[in-house]
Amino acid sequence: MRAGTINRILIVVLIGVCVLWLVIPFAMAILWSIVDPSQAWSYPDLFPARVSFQRWVDVWQNTALKDALVNSYTLAPSVAITTLLLATPTAYAIGRFEFPGKTAVQVLSLLPLVVPGFVIAVFMASLLLNLGLYNRFASIMLGHCVLFLPYAIRILSVSFGLVRQDLIDAARDLGASPWARFHAVYWPALKPGVLAALIIVFIQSIEEFALAFILGSPDFTTVPTILYSFLGFNFVRSNAAVVSLILVVPNVALMLVLERLLKSANPAMVSGKG
């Protein structure tokens, strides 16, 4: 009874927070993106006086958005897969073994999280120039891998820790080859983590601005660099709204997929304890 009341209050508060932080900004973005250029949306109108998709057409036709979308959506999967491959050995070591200095390694592997993206970007740029790497796609990919490796390592090392030693032993005892052991024991425990790491790194890479801007300028654009171009000196709120919707909607869809994946990672299925 008491707990029920508390739960109800909490749900109301949560809904309030969601509306304030998510629904209102999202609705505003949609509204701003359909403001017709011929008539400005200004106080005291609650809604735009005239709506059209003129802004969308405009942004699509007159900016480098098409290139930016192609760039972003080739960059992000490449970054996600490369980061996953790079993170796996470290995550395996952290998740499966005890070794001296393990805590230090764990902290060290999270370090890129605390350094601001711009700082990494500026020094990465000069480093890559010194190394003679001028390919912008490769530079940004490398930079994103460094930036997002901590997420992948963290998620995967937890997943590797969930792999049960007794199941590995049982599989060996029953004559399983290394591949069969991976398939029967490792993969079921790793799958949700691998997918979660891929999606999180993918989303991070799509949304990242600082590195893509510094390493990619002037000619290599991604969706966030286009977005920022509408925010700086030539501030166009409607166009920015269009681009941010293009940026955000696929990410929200991916987040929903991620949520489902994490939910399907039923701990009882992994650990065998109900």
Add this chain to the structure above:
Amino acid sequence: MLRVDDVTKTFEDGFRALKGVSLNAGRGDFVTLLGPSGCGKTTLLKVVAGFLTPTEGTVSIDGADVTREPPERRDTAMCFQSYALFPHMTVAQNIEFGPRQNRVAKDERLARLNALLTQVDLEAHQHKLPNALSGGQQQRVALARALAMRPGIVLFDEPLSNLDAKLRDQVRIEIRALQREHGFTAIYVTHDQAEALAMSDHVLVMREGAVEQEGAPEEIYTAPRTSFVADFIGAANLLTGTVLGEDGQGRWQVQTEMGTVKVASDEPPVAPSVHVSWRPEDAVLANGSANGSGTGENLIQAPIVARVYQGSFTEYVLDAPERPAVSLRVHATQFGAREGETLAFHVPPDRLRFLEQVAS
């Protein structure tokens, strides 16, 4: 069949888990490794399974040296304490896992599966996932999965420790029945002496990485050689004795905490100062025992400190007559005596046993 020769295992941190252990098991034998936690019994099982390589010594199966063979290439199958069932596979898939890995033909595989499902009474559950089953059922799946390999040797790592007492008795009987039917050699690890006595053909009592005593369960129980074994297997009254002399017919006069007693023993005591034990149920109450007297050999009269009614018997805790600090335990089927009274009983001389020398 299985031969373990003088195996030593030293871990990387320097801990010596096994100190020269040997073990022989013939085809169809049920051998139990019994001991408290940390005695090395599970380490020995892992050495036999191939999960650990011994530092010294050899393991051979059917005459072939397998000391360095990995578990996947040994004719052993293990029943894990945690069952270690694959959680995302159904009961049937779990049981079929071994035969699949070993590329057993489909007909044969299904035949084994169906036979085993019948034997462990799980046909109705074959399409369920392990976490939908009770502990006892999971235990039976683990057993069926091991047996599907048709192994010569099945290794049990405390398989009943996660089950409640009633179920434990039932699964115990099932394991023994399956063992007789399939004729495999069983190496069974447990810390439960009742389990060891009930199931085994041969028991190895282990302590601190070495075999303390081995033999048939009856032998281990009735003729323990050390106080550790006497105390670990069942209940025992442990005394320290000074040997006073022998009467020439294998009867020794021994001075103990409960007085001077006669000990009938085929073997002489190992030292003049020696541990002596007897089982609480070997005491024979003297006539009119409460406050009573009596005649006969090894008559002891001791004050009752506590009386614990156990249903089929009553346990009396007594102060030893010569040294009240030492408690004696007597199991009797007569319940009359109360705390504060004196209990008179005999311990037949052939029920007293000489153990190891008293450490000075």
